[in-house]
Amino acid sequence: MYVILDIETTGGKFNEEGVTEIAIYRYDGHTIVDQFISLINPEKPIQEFVVKLTGISNKMLKNAPKFYEVAKRIIEITSNCILVAHNTSFDYRILRTEFHRLGYEFNRNTLCTVELSQQLILDQPSYSLGKLTKSLGIPMTDRHRASGDALATVQLFKLLLEKDTEKSIIQSSIKYFDQRNKKQKLKSLISEIPAVQGVFYVHDANGKVIYISKGKNIKSEVNKLFLKITKKALKIQERVETISFDKTGNELFSQLKYAIELEVLSPKYNFKKKYKKTTQDFNNEDFIIIEKGREVGEHGIILVEKNEVFGFGYTNLNYQENKLDILKSVLTPFENKIHAKNIIKNYINKNKVQKIIRL
Numbered sequence: 001m002y003v004i005l006d007i008e009t010t011g012g013k014f015n016e017e018g019v020t021e022i023a024i025y026r027y028d029g030h031t032i033v034d035q036f037i038s039l040i041n042p043e044k045p046i047q048e049f050v051v052k053l054t055g056i057s058n059k060m061l062k063n064a065p066k067f068y069e070v071a072k073r074i075i076e077i078t079s080n081c082i083l084v085a086h087n088t089s090f091d092y093r094i095l096r097t098e099f100h101r102l103g104y105e106f107n108r109n110t111l112c113t114v115e116l117s118q119q120l121i122l123d124q125p126s127y128s129l130g131k132l133t134k135s136l137g138i139p140m141t142d143r144h145r146a147s148g149d150a151l152a153t154v155q156l157f158k159l160l161l162e163k164d165t166e167k168s169i170i171q172s173s174i175k176y177f178d179q180r181n182k183k184q185k186l187k188s189l190i191s192e193i194p195a196v197q198g199v200f201y202v203h204d205a206n207g208k209v210i211y212i213s214k215g216k217n218i219k220s221e222v223n224k225l226f227l228k229i230t231k232k233a234l235k236i237q238e239r240v241e242t243i244s245f246d247k248t249g250n251e252l253f254s255q256l257k258y259a260i261e262l263e264v265l266s267p268k269y270n271f272k273k274k275y276k277k278t279t280q281d282f283n284n285e286d287f288i289i290i291e292k293g294r295e296v297g298e299h300g301i302i303l304v305e306k307n308e309v310f311g312f313g314y315t316n317l318n319y320q321e322n323k324l325d326i327l328k329s330v331l332t333p334f335e336n337k338i339h340a341k342n343i344i345k346n347y348i349n350k351n352k353v354q355k356i357i358r359l
Contacts, residue, residue, distance in 0.1 A: 006150035011047030018042025023146035
């Protein structure tokens, strides 16, 4: 069961708008089975441009019921229904705001006919209600009045239901108020990450890296990120589409890899750390650090020459480690050698590495 609605408001600042008119049609997928249409006294003046757009004036609303007087009827007609509107985020936000003012938590699952039309009615020059219905031959009366817009949305939604022949697109497009879609997606993403040491990358729908992190157990780190309720974490959870990762095998390589990628990719939701532009020399000018690799039998290698960090990489053959020219060919050079040197020096001052070979 669906309820298709449209709301007109006073205009004004975000979340300070008042409802001036509401139209709700309860729809079973075939016919309208109930309806509620009413002007509403918003108890605040209407913006002048809205008066010109809708034709609804302050005088017309003087004797109209206030929102709290129709709230029970709205709850009843929308109960056990999916709320449908053209740009649902607006109408649903307005309703939730009005009910919040009354101390009531109004929660409904929602569908948006703009989003559905973009998936089921392709290549339209515009997806605004007026232009879209005109191009589809759907009649519309009383444009920018709640009843006229809601009735046009009923006809549009009926067409969308017919076009979704396998009933999969509309079902997958439902936004559940308990966020079960989002929770299921995050759970699925976590399941794909191994419990290994490394660096992970959060990608948005366009494939862009929006966040990077690291850890001894990246599966656990991703899980922690998805459980956080900070403003930044919630934005990452909302925008994440895929997660990729790199195994590192040891903490030192995780720190180096993280620092390199942070500088190169500049992800939107990572804090931009400033690094030191000067550093102290190592105790030895030429040496190789050997650390644990990603797999059994593999070594993580860092080469330092003339007190400068050349690069890092992985080997699993002894002759690669013993032949300097071959070793250099398999290592990845550092672009920011000062930053890498600071990370390595701080790490070996505080931690034991597997082996250091002086050259």
